[in-house]
Amino acid sequence: MALDSSGSATSNSGAVLSAPIAKRVPTERVHHGDVFVDDYEWLREKKNPEVISYLEEENAFTDAQTEALAPLREKIYEEIKGRTRETDLSLPTRMGKYWYYSRSFEGKQYGVFCRCPIADADDWTPPLLEVGVDIPGEQVLLDSNELAEGHEFFSLGASSLSQAGDLLAYSVDTVGDERYTLRVKNVETGELLPDEIPGTGGGATWSLDGTHVFYVTVDESWRPDSIWRHRLGTEPSADVRVFHEADERFGVGVGTTRSEKFLVIGADSKLTSEVWFLESDNPEGEFRVLLPRREGVSYSADHAVIGGEDRLLILHNDVVDGVKSENFLLSEAPLADPADQTILIPHRADVRLEDVDVFSDKLVLSYRREALPRVAVWPLTSDGYGELKEVDFGLTLFSAGLGGNPEWETPTLRMGLTSFVTPMQIFDYVPETGELLLRKEQVVLGEYNADDYEQRRDWAVAADGTRIPISIVQRKDAPAGPKPLLLYGYGSYEASIDPGFSIARLSVLDRGMVFVVAHVRGGGEMGRFWYDQGKMLTKKNTFTDFLSCARHLVDTGVTTPDRMVADGGSAGGLLVGAVANLAPELFAGILTNVPFVDPLTSMLLPELPLTTSEWEEWGNPLDDKDVYDYMKSYSPYENVEAKDYPAILAMTGLNDTRVYYVEPAKWVAKLRATKTGDSQLILKTDMTSGHGGPSGRYERWKEIAFEYSWLLGTVGLAEAEPAN
Incomplete structure (x- = not known):
């Protein structure tokens, strides 16, 4: 094998290994x-x-x-x-009747997904779980190490619990090509249900009653193009395709509103989007489009209850008064007429609105100003909207954002903060008082001291x-x-x-x-x-x-x-x-x-x-x-x-x-x-x-x-x- 300008390498054994030279096979384009x-x-x-x-x-x-x-x-x-705490527990997140968290163990490659019951329905303070201390009522829901056994590659795709908390839809990829096999487990009995669906995308979404799972499949070019409905206990061949995207520029996904009142399908290209809704207690109903797609207009929508009425909050970049809202604006509309919009936060050239998260009594806005991500909380009152307040994290160079907050009704908001020198910190923010309660900080073993470093x-x-x-x-x-x-x-x-x-x-x-x-x-x-x-x-x-x-x-x-x-x-x-x-x-x-x-x-x-x-x-x-x-x-x-x-x-x-x-x-x-x-x-x-x-x-x-x-x-x- 001939040498090239990159030379050759000599191993400890003294053998000289020449740089590989690929043969040339001229192909005209x-x-x-x-x-x-x-x-x-x-x-x-x-x-x-x-x-x-x-x-x-x-x-x-x-x-x-x-x-x-x-x-x-x-x-x-x-x-x-x-420097890494190999055996550790994540900060628990409350959902339904349980605290959910993951465990890692020294020597094991993957995480273990667990839960323990809530002791007091009025207590939103996450329990202090310690390594080596028994956790009352702990259930192991999914051990990725067991699923990965015998495979050189393993990736967990979906990990979605039913609203009742008794069924877990999960999917795995053991090749690395991002095509997953979807399974369902009864986490109360440990039984793996016979439902098995190969060739899915990475996610899964439950109907409100836990009888149906919605999932995505991809076409031959790996584009997520179809949403399917699977009824538990039936053969995958009987699954119903509820949405198909023919335009090859678009990919699709499925989820729910945080209120869990609606199932949501999103179809998105790089420049254009379209959203479809369906009541989640009617999984075999027909999805309906909120706003028909228009070339160059991107939007997202979520369900809110404002003044006792069901409303839509819509983030979009449409033209308003002859000006393109390139950095997006936030509007409100009746559920029955999404086009009848009232602007809540107008477009600004110096602020990029990125997301709005809706809770029963507040909104959380995620946006970007001066090249840094920001978070603000906006209370919902009986009269409409309270005072919008940006959360001050006290750093000049940072990254902050909303963490896992699956509950529709919650008195606190889980948020994360980090910087180049600040290990990840997880807070519970109390909107009523503005307090940031530090719940967990990423552990760096050894003698790490943030003051030894500088960022600018x-x-x-x-x-x-x-x-x-x-x-x-x-x-x-x-x-x-x-x-x-x-x-x-x-x-x-x-x-x-x-x-x-x-x-x-x-x-x-x-x-x-x-x-x-x-x-x-x-x-x-x-x-x-x-x-x-x-x-x-x-x-x-x-x-x-x-x-x-x-x-x-x-x-x-x-x-x-x-x-x-x-x-x-x-x-x-x-x-x-x-x-x-x-x-x-x-x-x-x-x-x-x-x-x-x-x-x-x-x-x-x-x-x-x-x-x-x-x-x-x-x-x-x-x-x-x-x-x-x-x-x-x-x-x-x-x-x-x-x-x-x-x-x-x-x-x-x-x-x-x-x-x-x-x-x-x-x-x-x-x-x-x-x-x-x-x-x-x-x-x-x-x-x-x-x-x-x-x-x-x-x-x-x-x-x-x-x-x-x-x-x-x-x-x-x-x-x-x-x-x-």
């Missing part, structure tokens, strides 16, 4: 008069033994290339493990003058001057990368690295317009924003190009793949998981999972030459050139149905054949997992340790000892 010759499309043939052999050769090469990092990997793994917000300026938020976290005792730095970005689907604590990240922070998030356009941090300016024919803003952030960090002396690594996964892999082509000299390394690096090929194949529904994100290159040309101009795979690249570690899963393994495989193969220089280039394929990587927590920690050891080695910190 012709669209809009453009001919593209793809030498590596043959790697898409997953069942071809030659493809599997090539991936295994890449894995062997990666093992040899990183063998010297094995002691560091093991050390980081032990650090993560050593900075701003870069893009080429067009747009200010790009940057979040920075590091140790306070880090030496002055430029430091090794990991720059993370995503920038798609209006997803916001909010401040969050990570036990694993301490292993790199404590060795002197700075962790930075570039909140680039295409995400949602600054509102809907932020998203709109980083998609379709403005997608390149995502990449140039990231480069502006990188240059800002260099210009301000935070780091240097030879000590900075770019990190992004999935659509964030597209981002870092693109910047590797645009400005390879800015980075010492590129770290990417399940990277979407061959986007044009995927968007030209409507039979692939997600493709048609993604056209509203990227554009439709099949029908639009401008979109085709634009995507081709930034596709990481199609723009690989004969030049020096940073070190690259690409990781993927063989069973990924969102971003096929073939994308990073083709990308690495083309880089090997094209790039110059001797920088490291390695591909690691998990042969049993999908988009989310390994399923068990210990396996995930090992995967993180692999990434972090490579990261530290790339920036020259492989020998660094952690502080503390």
Whole structure:
């Protein structure tokens, strides 16, 4: 096997392992008069033994290339493990007559779902459950470790209790392809009912009386397109499809209002949505549409009781007085006439309304202002609405949101708070007094002290003058001057990368690295317009924003190009793949998981999972030459050139149905054949997992340790000892 510019690796045994060179099988792709010759499309043939052999050769090469990092990997793994309370209990959540919680056990990969009875119906203070102390009346509802036994991969999909609390609908995926088998368990007797439905989506929803389960199935391209009704005790072949979405841009889901009065079907594309309601005590009735879909209008709706009357609360981005409510507004309407709306909270250019949660006597608004998520509580009174109050968490850089609150009537609200330096805190908020009662805080074993770290917000300026938020976290005792730095970005689907604590990240922070998030356009941090300016024919803003952030960090002396690594996964892999082509000299390394690096090929194949529904994100290159040309101009795979690249570690899963393994495989193969220089280039394929990587927590920690050891080695910190 010939060597390429990535060289060869020598194992401890002295054997030299050459970098794999994928064979070339030229395949022509012709669209809009453009001919593209793809030498590596043959790697898409997953069942071809030659493809599997090539991936295994890449894995062997990666093992040899990183063998010297094995002691560091093991050390980081032990650090993560050593900081984590392996045997623990979650904070109980009240629902019906029980407190529900999960347990974790040292040495076990997965959680155990449990409950215990409520001692006093008027007591909303969660019981203080302690490890090693018997819990009166405890029931184990579901032990994922037992379900996972004998499987290399395991993922729990649905976990839904009937309203009476006696039946549990759950589903499992043991392959990693996100297709689940749905089962029903009588949790009072422990009996597993004969009902078994293969090939479902991840969720399940009960009718009010517990006689029917509603679930989702996907079509051949993995699009959730149908809602089915299953009556307990009948064969799946008798199930009734109650909703089918023919438009390939849309996916569907099913749930209930918190009041449990209505079953709800949502049909959503990236730009348009439609909601259907049905009384949950009439499961065999006909769903009715609330507001017929209109192109470009997204909305959601929930049931409220205001002044003793059933009402709808509708969050939408429709045009009002000639102006598009791009950041959404909140309106109220009669249940009988959803179109007869009264605006409660008007659209604001500086506030993005994201959600409204309805309870019997209050509303909770979730929104985003100044690139941070916020929460406000709005009482419902006999006259209508009381005084809306934003919850003050006392931090300047944070992430806060509503937690699990399944009950319609509740005197307190479960909320979560975290930051880059604050382990997750869970509060019960008391609306009447404004108190935040700390109920549980994520335990970090060892000597973790938040005061040893600092987080701050900075701003870069893009080429067009747009200010790009940057979040920075590091140790306070880090030496002055430029430091090794990991720059993370995503920038798609209006997803916001909010401040969050990570036990694993301490292993790199404590060795002197700075962790930075570039909140680039295409995400949602600054509102809907932020998203709109980083998609379709403005997608390149995502990449140039990231480069502006990188240059800002260099210009301000935070780091240097030879000590900075770019990190992004999935659509964030597209981002870092693109910047590797645009400005390879800015980075010492590129770290990417399940990277979407061959986007044009995927968007030209409507039979692939997600493709048609993604056209509203990227554009439709099949029908639009401008979109085709634009995507081709930034596709990481199609723009690989004969030049020096940073070190690259690409990781993927063989069973990924969102971003096929073939994308990073083709990308690495083309880089090997094209790039110059001797920088490291390695591909690691998990042969049993999908988009989310390994399923068990210990396996995930090992995967993180692999990434972090490579990261530290790339920036020259492989020998660094952690502080503390």
